[in-house]
Amino acid sequence: MITPVAEVGYAEATWILIAKSIVIFLGVFLIVPVLTVVERKLIGRFQHRYGPNRVGPVGMMQPLADILKLVGKQVFRPDAAVPLLYAIGPALVIFSGITTIAILPFGDVKDGVGFYGIDVSIGVLYFFAFGSLAFYGLLLSGWSSGSKYSFLGAMRSAAQLISYEVSMGLALLGAVMMAGSLSLVSIVEAQGEIWYVVPQFVGFLIFMIAGFAETNRAPFDLPEADAELVQGYQTEYGGSRFASFLLAEYLEMFVVSGIAAAFFLGGWMGPGPGWLDPIWMVTKIMALIFVFIWIRATLPRLRYDQLMSLGWKVLLPLATLNILVTAVLVVVT
Amino acid sequence: MLRSYLPVLVFTGIGALVGSAFALLNGIVGRKSIRARGAKTEPYECGLPSEVSRTFRFGVSFYMIAMLFILFDIEVVFLYPVGVIMNAADSVFVLVEVGVFVALLLVALIYVWRRGALDWR
Numbered sequence: 001m002i003t004p005v006a007e008v009g010y011a012e013a014t015w016i017l018i019a020k021s022i023v024i025f026l027g028v029f030l031i032v033p034v035l036t037v038v039e040r041k042l043i044g045r046f047q048h049r050y051g052p053n054r055v056g057p058v059g060m061m062q063p064l065a066d067i068l069k070l071v072g073k074q075v076f077r078p079d080a081a082v083p084l085l086y087a088i089g090p091a092l093v094i095f096s097g098i099t100t101i102a103i104l105p106f107g108d109v110k111d112g113v114g115f116y117g118i119d120v121s122i123g124v125l126y127f128f129a130f131g132s133l134a135f136y137g138l139l140l141s142g143w144s145s146g147s148k149y150s151f152l153g154a155m156r157s158a159a160q161l162i163s164y165e166v167s168m169g170l171a172l173l174g175a176v177m178m179a180g181s182l183s184l185v186s187i188v189e190a191q192g193e194i195w196y197v198v199p200q201f202v203g204f205l206i207f208m209i210a211g212f213a214e215t216n217r218a219p220f221d222l223p224e225a226d227a228e229l230v231q232g233y234q235t236e237y238g239g240s241r242f243a244s245f246l247l248a249e250y251l252e253m254f255v256v257s258g259i260a261a262a263f264f265l266g267g268w269m270g271p272g273p274g275w276l277d278p279i280w281m282v283t284k285i286m287a288l289i290f291v292f293i294w295i296r297a298t299l300p301r302l303r304y305d306q307l308m309s310l311g312w313k314v315l316l317p318l319a320t321l322n323i324l325v326t327a328v329l330v331v332v333t
Numbered sequence: 334m335l336r337s338y339l340p341v342l343v344f345t346g347i348g349a350l351v352g353s354a355f356a357l358l359n360g361i362v363g364r365k366s367i368r369a370r371g372a373k374t375e376p377y378e379c380g381l382p383s384e385v386s387r388t389f390r391f392g393v394s395f396y397m398i399a400m401l402f403i404l405f406d407i408e409v410v411f412l413y414p415v416g417v418i419m420n421a422a423d424s425v426f427v428l429v430e431v432g433v434f435v436a437l438l439l440v441a442l443i444y445v446w447r448r449g450a451l452d453w454r
Contacts (some may be wrong), residue, residue: 011337021343029351074364079374091352096347102340117340126341147376151406159395162402169409175417182413235377239416244355305453308398312451316405317442323412324435330420331428 008121008183012113023101024117024187031282032250033063046297066243073239081236089141089239090244096133097251102307103127104258105167105184107268115278116185123182124172127259128165130316131214134248135161137159138223141245142233155230156304157223160213163218165312168210170319174203174326175263184259188267192278199329204264206315208291211256213311215249218296222304257288300326397450410436 011017037052037060044051052059077086103126118126133178135158142154176182178199179190187196197204213220224232234245261267261284272282302310413432445451 011339014336017336017339018343021340022347023345025347033401069355071358071362072364073359075360076373078376080376087356091349091356094347094352094355095345098351099341099344103346117344118337120337145376147378149377155395159398163398164411166402166405169406173409176413177416177419179418182417225441230377239359240355241359243354247355255341308453309451311402313446317439320355320435320439320442323416324432327416327419327428327431331423 037062070243082144085144090135090241093248098131098247100255111137119185145236149230151236164210164213167315169202171206184262191266197264215252219299257285
């Protein structure tokens, strides 16, 4: 019998709860524009060119210029579009990206303040519940655009998201079994002896691969495969609504990396005093996001039937075997 | 404690705020003078006349994947509670139960696989 290491469901005073949520949101929200420019610079370096380097010092003002330009565009909607749904689609995608930030743990309870949005008994299920809302956003915006390319892209992303969602859930289950809790804070604290990336290496790989597919990143960016589908579900969007898809993609990348860091890379743990914890967490997230960008620069895009058979015929049986083996090991040892 | 869920409310509020801000910002700040009409209002197409109706048809493969998703996602949903108590329970009985449950679903997966439902058409 193991005792729970963290007090799940701890709540501070109401104003601290509200203040810390806003601080966490602002922190992540300010990192995202930096990510866009870092990605473009890295991709540039991978391809032996400079990347953006004109706007501001070393091109760091580029996201500001992009946002200003996109916001200044004319409002536009094709005749065939369904107006209300066409507007709601991108908003839903952003909504899903922002609400999932709440689950990321940047530290445990220090001086009576927990360094996380929520630490509740449903834990990672919250991530699955709110993360899946993005699926409605993509499908709605693709369908309501009234364009063939948008619709095809939306159907593709729908099939892709649900195919990889199963493997993603199973990949995390191994770590949940070892920690005996769904709360991310407890899971991180259970990794005091050894990071779960070692005993759960298969789970980590499956989670990252499924994460690439869930965030529609290369090599699984089939929904927006430029060569076949123009831009997939975003084809008919412009201006700030187009920007919201971009923002949501980076938010999702951040959240998926955060979940992976908490489940497999020891979360906020690292050498140094306690106040370094959030910095360690962000460092690990950044390292995983670098992997996302690296993969994008390295691998070519898969064909769609290859993508589906990878999800169902390789990842799903592998993830199932992984949890069976984990279950046996957990009970035997 | 139910109060520890309060940040969820804050985050959903911020999410709705930012989402609708991005959806509406264009209309407030953007250019308004040019009226869109003619070919500009048609959906994207490679030079062909666009033939779009709101009653799209899509392949049965999508339905197939959706049904398989429901089947296997429920497997995951059922395995999560067992996974949480696995370490604490420390009993062979639970282990065998999980094994039987997963084995049944693996049989289902093999059946679906052999019938070719996983091949994308």
